[in-house]
Amino acid sequence: MKFVAFERNKQGTGASRRLRNSGKAPGIVYGGEGQPQLIELDHNALWHALKKEVFHSSILEMELAGKTSKVLLRDVQYHPYKPQVVHIDFQRVDANTKLHMKVPLHYKNAEESQAVKLEHCLVNPVVNELDISCLPADLPEFIEVDLSGLKKGMSLHLNDIQLPKGVKAVTHGKPNPVIVSVVTAxxxxxxxxxxxxxxxxxxxxxxxxxxxxxxxxxxxxxxxxxxxxxxxxxx
The missing domain is CATH 1.20.5 (Single alpha-helices involved in coiled-coils or other helix-helix interfaces)
Structure with a gap:
């Protein structure tokens, strides 16, 4: 996914406020071999891009000053009550450096499982995204999980799902956490x-x-x- 950014020369609270009032969103891009650089983006285009899942979980192509570089979205700050982006952060991507990212899980075929179709149970996703570590070239947009084999009383754990090649799950505390549980209606x-x-x-x-x-x-x-x-x- 591509987007266009522009160089930003002024910084500070007042400058950022004036920028937002003019329909722009202030941001920064950092990491890699270059120095941190202040940027600004068209707020309306950015707002619509942020509604897409791919913008949050995949490598983006940022065009800045006539050059294209690969970046990741790292942080977004929203106004407390206005539909407005206050600030946005991007990180440059190095092809040889592993990334630590959160990737969404897409569940499928739950309605075809014995638990739902015959035993009238409910499938309860415990986790909707997964922390992973991988090289930029191996970063998946999402991880698909097949639930067709679920039965009453079962739980699906991390070790039960097939991760894409080159992708390793990063767990915090529990080595094999529950991903999906089956509950009786x-x-x-x-x-x-x-x-x-x-x-x-x-x-x-x-x-x-x-x-x-x-x-x-x-x-x-x-x-x-x-x-x-x-x-x-x-x-």
């Missing part, structure tokens, strides 16, 4: 609880009837024993 849980309750009630009914039967027999005997006593009293 609330309606399904209620139905299972109702079924279990009905089965329990059905099992308890014969026991209750058996318990009530001796009591009834005992009551009948007591009634018969009490009848002669009443007759004797009357006489």
């Amino acid at each position: 609330a309606a399904e849980e209620s139905a299972e609880a109702a079924t279990a309750g009905a089965e329990g009630a059905a099992a308890a009914a014969p026991a209750a009837e058996a318990k009530a039967a001796p009591a009834a027999k005992g009551g009948a005997k007591d009634a018969k024993a009490a009848a002669p006593a009443k007759d004797a009293k009357k006489k």
Whole structure:
């Protein structure tokens, strides 16, 4: 993806404010062999570019002063309540230096899995992007994850997904974190609880009837024993 930047000579809060008021966005490009350089971009074009996923996760071609260089988006600062970019940072890319980036995960085929299609479960993505390390030439725009093999009670871990060639995941703490979990839908849980309750009630009914039967027999005997006593009293 290409974009055009322009050299910026003035810096400071006042200069940046005037720049933004004129429809421009202040920024900086750093890293590589060159010195940090102040730049400015057309705000409207930048705003629309930032809405695209590829602008955040891939190597960009920046045209500056008639020369094209490869850069990565590193930071964007937005106005607290206005739809405005306050400042943007780019980093130059060295073909021989590994990058540390966050790349989005694209999930597919969840609706074709046994968990969703037959067992009426919900697929819950725990992670939507992955920290990776790779050379610029190996940087993927996104990583695709196939969920067609999911079943009820399963969890998909980092080691279960196929990473592109030359790409290594960077984990923080847990070596094999959960990427996707399968959870039972609330309606399904209620139905299972109702079924279990009905089965329990059905099992308890014969026991209750058996318990009530001796009591009834005992009551009948007591009634018969009490009848002669009443007759004797009357006489």
